[in-house]
Amino acid sequence: xFYIGVDLGGTNIAVGLVDxxxxxxxxxxxxxxxxxxxxxxxxxxxxxxxxxxxKEGLKIEDFQSIGVxxxxxxxxxxxxxxxxxxxxxxxxxxxxxxxxxxxxxxxVNNDANVAAYAESVKxxxxxxxxxxxxxxxxxxxxxxxxxxxxxxxxxxxxxxLGHMVVEMDGEQCGCGRRGCWELYASATACIRQTKKVASxxxxxxxxxxxxxxxxxxxxxxxxxxxxxxxxxxxxxVDQYIKYIGEGLANIVNIFQPEVIVIGGGVCKEGExxxxxxxxxxxxxxxxxxxxxxxxELKVAQMGNDAGIVGAAMLRE
Amino acid sequence: xFYIGVDLGGTNIAVGLVDxxxxxxxxxxxxxxxxxxxxxxxxxxxxxxxxxxxKEGLKIEDFQSIGVxxxxxxxxxxxxxxxxxxxxxxxxxxxxxxxxxxxxxxxVNNDANVAAYAESVKxxxxxxxxxxxxxxxxxxxxxxxxxxxxxxxxxxxxxxLGHMVVEMDGEQCGCGRRGCWELYASATACIRQTKKVASxxxxxxxxxxxxxxxxxxxxxxxxxxxxxxxxxxxxxVDQYIKYIGEGLANIVNIFQPEVIVIGGGVCKEGExxxxxxxxxxxxxxxxxxxxxxxxELKVAQMGNDAGIVGAAMLRE
Numbered sequence: 071x072f073y074i075g076v077d078l079g080g081t082n083i084a085v086g087l088v089d090x091x092x093x094x095x096x097x098x099x100x101x102x103x104x105x106x107x108x109x110x111x112x113x114x115x116x117x118x119x120x121x122x123x124x125k126e127g128l129k130i131e132d133f134q135s136i137g138v139x140x141x142x143x144x145x146x147x148x149x150x151x152x153x154x155x156x157x158x159x160x161x162x163x164x165x166x167x168x169x170x171x172x173x174x175x176x177x178v179n180n181d182a183n184v185a186a187y188a189e190s191v192k193x194x195x196x197x198x199x200x201x202x203x204x205x206x207x208x209x210x211x212x213x214x215x216x217x218x219x220x221x222x223x224x225x226x227x228x229x230x231l232g233h234m235v236v237e238m239d240g241e242q243c244g245c246g247r248r249g250c251w252e253l254y255a256s257a258t259a260c261i262r263q264t265k266k267v268a269s270x271x272x273x274x275x276x277x278x279x280x281x282x283x284x285x286x287x288x289x290x291x292x293x294x295x296x297x298x299x300x301x302x303x304x305x306x307v308d309q310y311i312k313y314i315g316e317g318l319a320n321i322v323n324i325f326q327p328e329v330i331v332i333g334g335g336v337c338k339e340g341e342x343x344x345x346x347x348x349x350x351x352x353x354x355x356x357x358x359x360x361x362x363x364x365x366e367l368k369v370a371q372m373g374n375d376a377g378i379v380g381a382a383m384l385r386e
Numbered sequence: 387x388f389y390i391g392v393d394l395g396g397t398n399i400a401v402g403l404v405d406x407x408x409x410x411x412x413x414x415x416x417x418x419x420x421x422x423x424x425x426x427x428x429x430x431x432x433x434x435x436x437x438x439x440x441k442e443g444l445k446i447e448d449f450q451s452i453g454v455x456x457x458x459x460x461x462x463x464x465x466x467x468x469x470x471x472x473x474x475x476x477x478x479x480x481x482x483x484x485x486x487x488x489x490x491x492x493x494v495n496n497d498a499n500v501a502a503y504a505e506s507v508k509x510x511x512x513x514x515x516x517x518x519x520x521x522x523x524x525x526x527x528x529x530x531x532x533x534x535x536x537x538x539x540x541x542x543x544x545x546x547l548g549h550m551v552v553e554m555d556g557e558q559c560g561c562g563r564r565g566c567w568e569l570y571a572s573a574t575a576c577i578r579q580t581k582k583v584a585s586x587x588x589x590x591x592x593x594x595x596x597x598x599x600x601x602x603x604x605x606x607x608x609x610x611x612x613x614x615x616x617x618x619x620x621x622x623v624d625q626y627i628k629y630i631g632e633g634l635a636n637i638v639n640i641f642q643p644e645v646i647v648i649g650g651g652v653c654k655e656g657e658x659x660x661x662x663x664x665x666x667x668x669x670x671x672x673x674x675x676x677x678x679x680x681x682e683l684k685v686a687q688m689g690n691d692a693g694i695v696g697a698a699m700l701r702e
Binding site for chain 1: 459516544545631643669679
């Protein structure tokens, strides 16, 4: 028996056919064209699924269910998307609409939750009793898995760890609050911090690396400069790692997850990032000094497949 | 069939006999004398239980289990206390020691978890799918109940919400971190904030209410002054409520609990406290603007019985 996973994003609709142990054996994607009506987007989703099934010489009856990871807040029991900002969904009956084309059970959940679920079932947090996955990107995406189930609170809107205030009256967030963690620890934040320090330190290696064009600064360049001994670069990296670490120490004190999975481009820094983060967590949580084990910090393993695999594994 | 609940505190050992629906029908307590060896403390615990059973004309066989809520970090599966600061327990085999005197199953958990559990089973969060209980006292105690079970992470040390940093590089906490929530929102913090403002505003009503003796300031006095129109008092109250609210908004964004239960003396302020807190949460979380229901804020109902009742209801 097989499963269908759909990763609905602001840019692409990606579909994968997945076997019982979570391996994708066929996948494809089409542009979302997110300005469209939901009915058109879901019609494309259905076409993509049916084409893929057909291409593999399979039938709908060979599949157990369809799982969809979507941006926004789902109503999991009804299979709806209550609200999403980047695809402008409002009370979209995703399950019902998709079942117009394909008569299979349809499970719906939030994309970050689904990615965390994939990591917990098959990735970096496989087998963990409690896992928290965070992705340092434009903002901070996050998902929580407890006892093998996605934790999303009573209204399916939980685990917005990026909108945990770590600096009261701090920087203004798009969510309306001030001082949210993602304003300090996302990739976007790293870029902003790098630009600021580079503009204050025109002699830094960072400025040389971008030929003096601060618009070329990405989330990686401070790390590159730091590794080559640049003082300004090291200062940015130290500060940025502290910002990530403060949120992670909060996550440890709040959840004591067995594993914290970190995703996003910055994870390519490997131990250069992870080693000081582990140190920060150990120094900022109370368990280690009493010989109580704390969370392992691991890099996400599922990559771009997380959305499809996690969605395919959704159950009632 | 009945249950035994033990609330082990730094000051007293309180024991209650509890019926199947969580009513205490007999209780008693003795001083902990916390400087003693654990074996002596647990012996007193057993004597207290046996005397109470005897007094009620019951037998050990009339009871299903003993639950103990203890300060510190438990090992629930082994029935041990791994570590506690205020009773100086280190790797105490509580279950094994208590079973030397009474042959019943013994379940052990953290006192704040147990109190939250009592609220979720029988108190302010009865029936809630997910509940978070916080107590604003010397510090901030907190417990999380998900799907009828205490959530305490993979190592039983979770839900230390008071040690969530809300102000990076803020005030120094005893836990080693800076800017923990409890340094801003505990009753102790309220007293400190009140003393500061009172010393800066010698003409305030607060100073009159304590006859100029700042050592008489408690966590209530700023509220008393504010209610009587004192500007300094209102300033303290507004700031303190904001501090509580920032943490609660974090809790909503992280957990989306169905109910948040607040305990501690400050709750006697009732709607004077709760109404602005609700407003702060609504304005600082994203769900309400999309017509998604968020947590109800309620005052703890179980009072001093929470520890006994929650402990008595502990199961494997």
